[in-house]
Amino acid sequence: xxxxxxxxxxxxxxxxxxxxxxxxxxxxxxxxxxxxxxxxxxxxxxxxxxxxxxxxxxxxxxxxxxxxxxxxxxxxxxxxxxxxxxxxxxxxxxxxxxxxxxxxxxxxxxxxxxxxxxxxxxxxxxxxxxxxxxxxxxxxxxxxxxxxxxxxxxxxxxxxxxxxxxxxxxxxxxxxxxxxxxxxxxxxxxxxxxxxxxxxxxxxxxxxxxxxxxxxxxxxxxxxxxxxxxxxxxxxxxxxxxxxxxxxxxxxxxxxxxxxxxxxxxxxxxxxxxxxxxxxxxxxxxxxxxxxxxxxxxxxxxxxxxxxxxxxxxxxxxxxxxxxxxxxxxxxx
Amino acid sequence: xxxxxxxxxxxxxxxxxxxxxxxxxxxxxxxxxxxxxxxxxxxxxxxxxxxxxxxxxxxxxxxxxxxxxxxxxxxxxxxxxxxxxxxxxxxxxxxxxxxxxxxxxxxxxxxxxxxxxxxxxxxxxxxxxxxxxxxxxxxxxxxxxxxxxxxxxxxxxxxxxxxxxxxxxxxxxxxxxxxxxxxxxxxxxxxxxxxxxxxxxxxxxxxxxxxxxxxxxxxxxxxxxxxxxxxxxxxxxxxxxxxxxxxxxxxxxxxxxxxxxxxxxxxxxxxxxxxxxxxxxxxxxxxxxxxxxxxxxxxxxxxxxxxxxxxxxxxxxxxxxxxxxxxxxxxxxxxxxxxxxxxxxxxxxxxxxxxxxxxxxxxxxxxxxxxxxxxxxxxxxxxxxxxxxxxxxxxxxxxxxxxxxxxxxxxxxxxxxxxxxxxxxxxxxxxxxxxxxxxxxxxxxxxxxxxxxxxxxxxxxxxxxxxxxxxxxxxxxxxxxxxxxxxxxxxxxxxxxxxxxxxxx
Numbered sequence: 128x129x130x131x132x133x134x135x136x137x138x139x140x141x142x143x144x145x146x147x148x149x150x151x152x153x154x155x156x157x158x159x160x161x162x163x164x165x166x167x168x169x170x171x172x173x174x175x176x177x178x179x180x181x182x183x184x185x186x187x188x189x190x191x192x193x194x195x196x197x198x199x200x201x202x203x204x205x206x207x208x209x210x211x212x213x214x215x216x217x218x219x220x221x222x223x224x225x226x227x228x229x230x231x232x233x234x235x236x237x238x239x240x241x242x243x244x245x246x247x248x249x250x251x252x253x254x255x256x257x258x259x260x261x262x263x264x265x266x267x268x269x270x271x272x273x274x275x276x277x278x279x280x281x282x283x284x285x286x287x288x289x290x291x292x293x294x295x296x297x298x299x300x301x302x303x304x305x306x307x308x309x310x311x312x313x314x315x316x317x318x319x320x321x322x323x324x325x326x327x328x329x330x331x332x333x334x335x336x337x338x339x340x341x342x343x344x345x346x347x348x349x350x351x352x353x354x355x356x357x358x359x360x361x362x363x364x365x366x367x368x369x370x371x372x373x374x375x376x377x378x379x380x381x382x383x384x385x386x387x388x389x390x391x392x393x394x395x396x397x398x399x400x401x402x403x404x405x406x407x408x409x410x411x412x413x414x415x416x417x418x419x420x421x422x423x424x425x426x427x428x429x430x431x432x433x434x435x436x437x438x439x440x441x442x443x444x445x446x447x448x449x450x451x452x453x454x455x456x457x458x459x460x
Numbered sequence: 461x462x463x464x465x466x467x468x469x470x471x472x473x474x475x476x477x478x479x480x481x482x483x484x485x486x487x488x489x490x491x492x493x494x495x496x497x498x499x500x501x502x503x504x505x506x507x508x509x510x511x512x513x514x515x516x517x518x519x520x521x522x523x524x525x526x527x528x529x530x531x532x533x534x535x536x537x538x539x540x541x542x543x544x545x546x547x548x549x550x551x552x553x554x555x556x557x558x559x560x561x562x563x564x565x566x567x568x569x570x571x572x573x574x575x576x577x578x579x580x581x582x583x584x585x586x587x588x589x590x591x592x593x594x595x596x597x598x599x600x601x602x603x604x605x606x607x608x609x610x611x612x613x614x615x616x617x618x619x620x621x622x623x624x625x626x627x628x629x630x631x632x633x634x635x636x637x638x639x640x641x642x643x644x645x646x647x648x649x650x651x652x653x654x655x656x657x658x659x660x661x662x663x664x665x666x667x668x669x670x671x672x673x674x675x676x677x678x679x680x681x682x683x684x685x686x687x688x689x690x691x692x693x694x695x696x697x698x699x700x701x702x703x704x705x706x707x708x709x710x711x712x713x714x715x716x717x718x719x720x721x722x723x724x725x726x727x728x729x730x731x732x733x734x735x736x737x738x739x740x741x742x743x744x745x746x747x748x749x750x751x752x753x754x755x756x757x758x759x760x761x762x763x764x765x766x767x768x769x770x771x772x773x774x775x776x777x778x779x780x781x782x783x784x785x786x787x788x789x790x791x792x793x794x795x796x797x798x799x800x801x802x803x804x805x806x807x808x809x810x811x812x813x814x815x816x817x818x819x820x821x822x823x824x825x826x827x828x829x830x831x832x833x834x835x836x837x838x839x840x841x842x843x844x845x846x847x848x849x850x851x852x853x854x855x856x857x858x859x860x861x862x863x864x865x866x867x868x869x870x871x872x873x874x875x876x877x878x879x880x881x882x883x884x885x886x887x888x889x890x891x892x893x894x895x896x897x898x899x900x901x902x903x904x905x906x907x908x909x910x911x912x913x914x915x916x917x918x919x920x921x922x923x924x925x926x927x928x929x930x931x932x933x934x935x936x937x938x939x940x941x942x943x944x945x946x947x948x949x950x951x952x953x954x955x956x957x958x959x960x961x962x963x964x965x
Contacts, residue, residue: 295648
């Protein structure tokens, strides 16, 4: 992770001139040499590769706010949506690896994306370095409150099922697809454009079931408009303690969405260290904790190596299960 | 109905700091509405951090003000520069800009502001009394209903054109084709993306509108740069005269109702509302040939409709927690960050927020009307600026606005490309209106049709077996087949009668 020498020399020269360095600080400069004790000397851009208003955007804003104090600089959030997060991450990789731009990333892009399309240009996790892990958001299989299906067994005994998904290559599609595929139920997926339209379709009873995140469903479950049948996490959700896991009722399916923050892989160690410490402290904040609770999210707080391992294992597990079930993502027609 | 929470909402809305935030919101909204490309969704996202430390009600009052304020502001560029910033103001540009060219920019914008005010206010009143009952309307519309609705819309696009019908249809067809760019909505297969992730999500509507209308128009006008300036026609007064008012009052009424009803539908409601309102006015008019050449009803109807729709699009958000458009999604986020979950529980758990925000819209609409009149006087002066100066400024603002949608430089290249296409279309006499609207409705039609066919197991007869979609199919058949047929029969009869009369002489 060494930078080529000439660039180092140039930047050191720049940093030696205080006025120039100060000027540079409010524009585009910055670099490896400002690292360590002197990092950060200016705001750190926090990119969210998703639209404003979605879960990923909300978490980022909550954690960015909490990280301002420990980091000692502001972290303005910028949305860079496109291609399930790939557009923002590619732009991150094309920029400087100086720690002044950090980006949210999600598990589905790395663990499910490669199973949908074989894209040689796809962003891979080894191009990135995880500075902190944030959340684990479970999926819950729901039916309409008036649905005749009371339990998962009822649903799996149905002749045919239409299930909505939040899009191709999402955990929503994978979890429900594996469930019906492995159980041998004649089920057809109906992909919608995100969580909102899928919720609408389920409430309007256009579809029989859907696997959605807790944040998308809890208000409707509490209002009695949706009935949860199972969750796809390893253990029961703290927010839905009376709903069994798929595992408990005999279906070995573990799908969740996890979020973390990354920088390019060649970012200097000391810079990564500063960021990691700041976010560790940010995660302790009471407001951030309240935010997670309000949005039915669970904490996922492991170190970068464990996180990378988890992503790699999840990809292998999903691939094996897809092969076993005969389900294909993205070629459902 | 228990009115006490509604009345409490008024006291919340009229607390002095809430009045202040409402004023701030609508002013910012109006200004960004005027700047082409800079939309309310991006603005609200940028302003989110400053709302963290506000009271939830004040924060949402301000952000909501930005949203409906932008609807007022967007009209100004549609009329003056033929630059619609939102899908719902595309049809306003048709007659609005024609009026401006005729020297009636003032009355056109005045009528638009009044229509917006009436549409918005009528919609709040309806929302107050029937919002809970209407939440179900949004749910009654599934993929099948959207399919038929989009189809109706696409046929209505045909009524927009003024020149050759074949050219309108060709432009609409090209718009439909552009709508397939991006990942296949069902299978995820990349289509016309040329291997780049930048096109994976398709092309944003604003980029298409900015390119075809904005940049295309500017390029076309620059051709005539060297000619001596045309004498600028007078702008007319911002307060419309008696004649304009008489011509448009029924249009405003019809537009308000159309807008309110269609605005409830998440996904394309506001666009459909303005389109339907325009088509209704054109079809009920005594002399439809005035449309496209500066008919005041062609401004009044769609403007009241899109503002009514902007207000009623809050219904699915506030009662079901479903954001109806990109701006509502950001508002949803703003509420969540405040620890308030929009959805079925909002009205009972946070009546002060719900009614405070709803009632602040009365005030917001009044403020916008009051702000509009002097600002119109100011903005029409834009027409006096020489194209050589106005054009580069508009292009720069358009580029900034385009960048702000996704914070993406690639989109700026797209706008330039589409601008060249728009210029070419203009030179060859193709209208951008049908292209842009077909583009919007095309993605809705394709995705909805394929979803519904999956749900129906490929059985098309299901469309007429479900009550709501069957009703829509009936409307489609009446408007597309029966009415034109009757009209043809009638013209033939009158022609026959005249002929007979001539012979008898």
